[in-house]
Amino acid sequence: MNIGDAALQSGLPAKTIRYYEDIGLVAPGRAGNGYRDFSDTDLHKLAFVQRARSLGFSIEECRALLSLYDDRDRASADVKDLAKAHLAQIEEKILGLQTMQKTLSELVYKCHGDDRPDCPILDGLSGGKT
Amino acid sequence: MNIGDAALQSGLPAKTIRYYEDIGLVAPGRAGNGYRDFSDTDLHKLAFVQRARSLGFSIEECRALLSLYDDRDRASADVKDLAKAHLAQIEEKILGLQTMQKTLSELVYKCHGDDRPDCPILDGLSGGKT
DNA sequence: ATTGACCTTCCAGAGACTGGAAGCCTTATT
DNA sequence: AATAAGGCTTCCAGTCTCTGGAAGGTCAAT
Numbered sequence: 073m074n075i076g077d078a079a080l081q082s083g084l085p086a087k088t089i090r091y092y093e094d095i096g097l098v099a100p101g102r103a104g105n106g107y108r109d110f111s112d113t114d115l116h117k118l119a120f121v122q123r124a125r126s127l128g129f130s131i132e133e134c135r136a137l138l139s140l141y142d143d144r145d146r147a148s149a150d151v152k153d154l155a156k157a158h159l160a161q162i163e164e165k166i167l168g169l170q171t172m173q174k175t176l177s178e179l180v181y182k183c184h185g186d187d188r189p190d191c192p193i194l195d196g197l198s199g200g201k202t
Numbered sequence: 203m204n205i206g207d208a209a210l211q212s213g214l215p216a217k218t219i220r221y222y223e224d225i226g227l228v229a230p231g232r233a234g235n236g237y238r239d240f241s242d243t244d245l246h247k248l249a250f251v252q253r254a255r256s257l258g259f260s261i262e263e264c265r266a267l268l269s270l271y272d273d274r275d276r277a278s279a280d281v282k283d284l285a286k287a288h289l290a291q292i293e294e295k296i297l298g299l300q301t302m303q304k305t306l307s308e309l310v311y312k313c314h315g316d317d318r319p320d321c322p323i324l325d326g327l328s329g330g331k332t
Numbered sequence: 333a334t335t336g337a338c339c340t341t342c343c344a345g346a347g348a349c350t351g352g353a354a355g356c357c358t359t360a361t362t
Numbered sequence: 363a364a365t366a367a368g369g370c371t372t373c374c375a376g377t378c379t380c381t382g383g384a385a386g387g388t389c390a391a392t
Contacts, residue, residue: 076338086339091380105388107339116328123327128302131379141324151323152315159306166299172258173292180289185282193281194271197253198246206369216370221349235357237370261348 078110082118089118097121097135129158208240212248219248227251227265259288 078100079086092098093108098117103109110118117138124134136154140146175196182192208230209216222228223238228247233239240248247268254264266284270276305326312322 074339085381087381088379090340095379105339107388120327125379126302127306127327128299137324137327140321141328144319146319146321147317148313148319148321148323149315149317151321152310152313155306155310155313155323159303159310162299162303162306166296166303169258169292169296169299172256173289173296176257176285176289176292180282180285183278183282183285185279187277187279189274189276189278191270191276191278191281193278193285194267197250197257197267198271204370215350217350218348220371225348235370237357255348 073110073115075108075110078108078115078118081115083122084118092118092121095131097131097138127158128162133158203240203245205238205240208238208245208248211245213252214248222248222251225261227261227268257288258292263288 073081075086075089078084078089082089084092089098090108093100098114098121100108100110100114120138120141121134124137125131129137133154137151140151140154179193179196203211205216205219208214208219212219214222219228220238223230228244228251230238230240230244250268250271251264254267255261259267263284267281270281270284309323309326
């Protein structure tokens with residue numbers, strides 16, 4: 073299967089798939105004409121990575137997940153640990169964003185937002201007087 | 203004031219301050235010896251950017267905020283619009299992360315996490331059977 | 333034979349820094 | 363006066379995950 077179809081099937085842009093090959097996440101074969109030739113296994117891996125990325129796993133985490141996936145003697149505990157660590161990162165990010173959201177929405181609320189220049193948002197950014 | 207002290211006062215690493223000069227966010231003067239010489243205004247701008255960045259504004263948004271800050275004839279509506287747009291981005295990010303969190307925590311919950319190989323997390327990533 | 337859609341490689345850029353190397357300047361100590 | 367420590371300078375390269383574009387080869391259909 074050519075890269076265009078692999079892209080459709082996996083939900084990844086062709087460019088991204090080439091990049092994933094570059095960094096060794098997948099290793100499709102080559103047809104006689106030099107085109108990449110994706111097997112079912114390759115497609116499966118691409119879709120796997122696509123889902124893992126959509127859950128926010130980094131490329132290196134995806135690599136680790138793929139190798140666990142390939143390892144029939146893996147311990148599910150290893151997978152769970154990886155996922156839990158990532159979950160913790162997600163939660164940290166959410167908390168950070170919520171803090172931003174709170175501060176910023178307070179500033180936005182205070183700003184009348186008309187054609188006059190005085191602005192609590194700029195004041196807040198400037199002097200810290202939140 | 204030298205860059206080291208400016209870094210302490212603004213809460214930004216010296217490297218970052220040099221970078222901000224490179225991209226034209228600040229333009230400190232130079233002392234006779236070639237060292238950057240930060241005025242109170244420079245410091246103020248750096249602290250301003252530091253706060254804006256900590257609220258998640260991009261560099262270009264910071265640049266726009268700074269120029270609004272410098273413009274005594276600004277309309278506070280312009281600032282508010284910028285802030286509201288950014289707030290919407292933050293909220294979008296939070297929603298995305300919460301979706302990830304939900305899916306992933308369900309998978310983590312289902313995984314027994316012992317030394318056996320079967321693992322609902324990998325299954326979920328693999329086949330989409332959430 | 334020619335078009336158009338596909339494929340290939342390679343190079344560059346995005347955003348926002350961050351690290352390191354090589355070398356000058358300042359300050360304090362010996 | 364010499365030296366050492368620390369701060370400052372510039373410049374180059376790398377991080378992370380793609381994404382766009384250019385130059386050119388291949389395939390299917392007309």
